[in-house]
Amino acid sequence: MKKILVINPNSNDAVTDGLRACLAPLHIPGRIEVECMTLAEGPFGIETTLDAERVVLPLRRVVQEREDADAYVIACYSDPGLALCREATRKPVFGIQESGLFSALQRGERVGVVALGPKSIARHLPYIRALGLESRLAAERPLHLSVAECEEQGAYPRIEAVARDLVEQDMADTLLMGCAGLARHVPRLEDALGLPVTEPTQAATTQALGALILA
Numbered sequence: 001m002k003k004i005l006v007i008n009p010n011s012n013d014a015v016t017d018g019l020r021a022c023l024a025p026l027h028i029p030g031r032i033e034v035e036c037m038t039l040a041e042g043p044f045g046i047e048t049t050l051d052a053e054r055v056v057l058p059l060r061r062v063v064q065e066r067e068d069a070d071a072y073v074i075a076c077y078s079d080p081g082l083a084l085c086r087e088a089t090r091k092p093v094f095g096i097q098e099s100g101l102f103s104a105l106q107r108g109e110r111v112g113v114v115a116l117g118p119k120s121i122a123r124h125l126p127y128i129r130a131l132g133l134e135s136r137l138a139a140e141r142p143l144h145l146s147v148a149e150c151e152e153q154g155a156y157p158r159i160e161a162v163a164r165d166l167v168e169q170d171m172a173d174t175l176l177m178g179c180a181g182l183a184r185h186v187p188r189l190e191d192a193l194g195l196p197v198t199e200p201t202q203a204a205t206t207q208a209l210g211a212l213i214l215a
Contacts, residue, residue, distance in 0.1 A: 004208045005069035006036045006201065007062055008180065009055040009076045010046050013038050014151045015181045019075055022183040023205050032209060035069070037062075045147030045181070046076050048119055056081035063088050070215075071208040075180045075201045077115075078123050092211045097127060099207050100176050100200025105136050107196040108174025112166030113140035114159060115178035116147065124178065138172035141165055150181040159185050160192055167193060176200060 006023065008016040016038045023034050041058050043051045059081040063072055072093045074082055079095030086093045104111045115121050121140045128134055141162045149155055159182065166172040175197045177186060183199050190197040 001031060001033055002070040002212045003033045003035055003068060004071045004073060004205055004212065005062075005066055006034060006073040006075050006205060007039060007059060008036065008042075009039045009059055009074065009080060010042045010044060010051075010147060011038060011040055012044050012147060012151070012181070015075075015147065015183075018151065018183045019180060019201055022186070022199055022202055026202070026205055026209055028209075032212060034205060034209075036075075046078060046080065047116060047146060049123060052076070052078045052080040052123065056084060060084045060088050063093065070212055073201060073204045073208055075204075077120070077178050077180060077200060079127065092208060094204040094208050096180060096200035096204045097124065097178075098131065099204035100198055101128065101131065101133055103200075103203035103206075104174050104176040104196075104198040105133065107198065108172070109136070110138040110170075110172050111136060111174050111176050112138045112163070112170055112172025113176045113178045114162055114166070114182065115140050115142050116150065117142045117144055120178065139166055139170035140178065141170075147179065147181045150179060151184070156185055156188060160189060163189055163193060163197075167195060174198070 082095040186199045
C-alpha cells in the first residue's frame with residue numbers, strides 16, 4: 001500500500017485534525033493511505049515570513065527521514081521549503097498554494113483568495129506572479145484572524161463576509177482558501193455562496209493521489 005504524508009508545518013494539532021477530516025474521503029483502503037502529521041517544532045501558526053522560514057529545514061528533514069512515504073504534501077499555503085524538499089527526494093512533493101491555485105482555476109476564470117492577513121498576502125502575491133497566474137487573480141482579501149482564530153466556529157461569519165466581498169466586489173467566480181486552517185469551513189461556505197470553493201490541501205493531496213495511481 002502506498003502512503004501520502006501530509007505535513008502540517010505548524011504545531012497546532014487542531015489544524016491537523018481538520019485536515020484529517022477533509023482528507024478522509026481520499027483514502028483508498030488497501031491501496032492508498034493518507035497520513036496527516038503535525039510538525040512539533042513548528043510555530044503555533046505560520047503567519048509571518050519568519051514563521052515560514054523557521055520550518056523550511058525541519059520540513060526537509062521530515063521528507064528525508066520519512067522514507068516510508070511515497071508522496072508528500074506541505075500543508076501551509078505559503079509553500080515553505082517546497083523547492084528544498086523537492087531537492088531532497090525523488091518522490092513527488094506538493095505545495096498547497098501551487099496546487100490550490102491550479103485546481104481553483106480549473107473551476108472558474110477569476111479566483112478570489114481568502115487569506116489570514118496582510119502579511120500573508122504580501123508573501124502570496126510574488127509567488128502568484130512567479131507562477132504566471134496574476135492575470136487570473138480577482139483579488140486576495142484578509143480575514144485579520146490568526147490560524148487559531150480561524151479554527152473556531154465563531155470565525156465563520158467573518159470568513160463568509162470576506163468571501164462575499166471577493167465575489168460581489170472583485171468579481172471572483174471561484175474561491176480558494178488561503179490557509180490550511182480554514183478547511184473545516186469549506187462545505188458551509190460553498191453552500192452559502194453557490195460557487196466552487198477549493199480547499200488547497202485537498203487539492204494537493206488529490207494531485208498526489210493521481211501521481212501515485214498513475215506511477
